[in-house]
Amino acid sequence: MLLEGKKAVVTGGSRGLGRAFCVRFAQEGADVAFNFSSDEQGAAETAKAVEAHGRRAMAVKASVVDEKAMDALAARVEKEWGGADILVNNAGISQPLPIALMEGSDWDTVMDVNVKGAFLATRALARGMVRRKKGAILNIGSLAGERAIESPVHYAASKAAMRGFTEALCKEFSRHGIRVNCLAPGLLDEGVGKNLPDHRLAEYVKHVPLGRIGTVDEVAAFAAFLVSDRNAYMNGETVLMDGGL
Numbered sequence: 001m002l003l004e005g006k007k008a009v010v011t012g013g014s015r016g017l018g019r020a021f022c023v024r025f026a027q028e029g030a031d032v033a034f035n036f037s038s039d040e041q042g043a044a045e046t047a048k049a050v051e052a053h054g055r056r057a058m059a060v061k062a063s064v065v066d067e068k069a070m071d072a073l074a075a076r077v078e079k080e081w082g083g084a085d086i087l088v089n090n091a092g093i094s095q096p097l098p099i100a101l102m103e104g105s106d107w108d109t110v111m112d113v114n115v116k117g118a119f120l121a122t123r124a125l126a127r128g129m130v131r132r133k134k135g136a137i138l139n140i141g142s143l144a145g146e147r148a149i150e151s152p153v154h155y156a157a158s159k160a161a162m163r164g165f166t167e168a169l170c171k172e173f174s175r176h177g178i179r180v181n182c183l184a185p186g187l188l189d190e191g192v193g194k195n196l197p198d199h200r201l202a203e204y205v206k207h208v209p210l211g212r213i214g215t216v217d218e219v220a221a222f223a224a225f226l227v228s229d230r231n232a233y234m235n236g237e238t239v240l241m242d243g244g245l
């Protein structure tokens, strides 16, 4: 197994891609802690799926923008599990708004969760990684931050920020034995893109050489490799996973 004996923290694990990470990491041998903002039923289902693979699950209701809560989550993982080997900054939101209708508060909400949330989770969890001189951090970007595709501007800007965040962190953390990479998926079968109108979906798929959208399971399977020790030399990279767009 790729992640035998590892302890992973995934932000936003109650559904969508975050849940797929939690379940796949458990299948590959990791204990998984995750947070979520409101979906308690979804979180319980994720925890159950992790435990079904014989691994420990820790589900914590805590927003990534809550500084104290993220520090408390990290402290709990340290105390109960001896710290995390892996962090996936997955929690993310979008709003289907054209710029003319976008309030300053809409911009702030998306940037806060998608960018500041990754900063707060990383700062909290990386302290232990630095002390132990090992760790793997995976930031979740998006095709929307990498290519000119139709996407709300605040979402695209927040996801483009993940590339810079990844590169700067990589420079800062490499001396501590921590690798940092970014995985940028195209449109997937679950999550933020699910409510796209049919005509927009058809238009998108027309341009995908593989002729279909991706699945969260495909992304999670690759992510398990990215954060594993078998991927020991990839660092500071943003990898697109979009069917060839």
Ligand SMILES: NC(=O)c1ccc[n+]([C@@H]2O[C@H](COP(=O)([O-])OP(=O)(O)OC[C@H]3O[C@@H](n4cnc5c(N)ncnc54)[C@H](OP(=O)(O)O)[C@@H]3O)[C@@H](O)[C@H]2O)c1
Residues within 6 Å of the ligand: 011, 012, 013, 014, 015, 016, 017, 018, 035, 036, 037, 038, 039, 040, 042, 062, 063, 064, 065, 089, 090, 091, 092, 093, 113, 117, 140, 141, 142, 143, 184, 185, 186, 187, 188, 189, 190, 191, 192, 193, 194
């Ligand atoms: N799905 C796609 O097509 C796609 C493509 C490219 C990139 N991505 C990226 O993949 C990541 C996951 O997105 P998704 O599509 O799986 O979305 P999703 O189904 O809407 O799930 C979002 C997850 O993040 C959690 N979350 C939201 N705000 C949070 C906060 N403030 N604090 C903690 N957790 C929070 C949600 O918790 P609650 O359930 O409690 O709200 C949920 O678990 C995002 O970063 C997104 O940008 C997705």
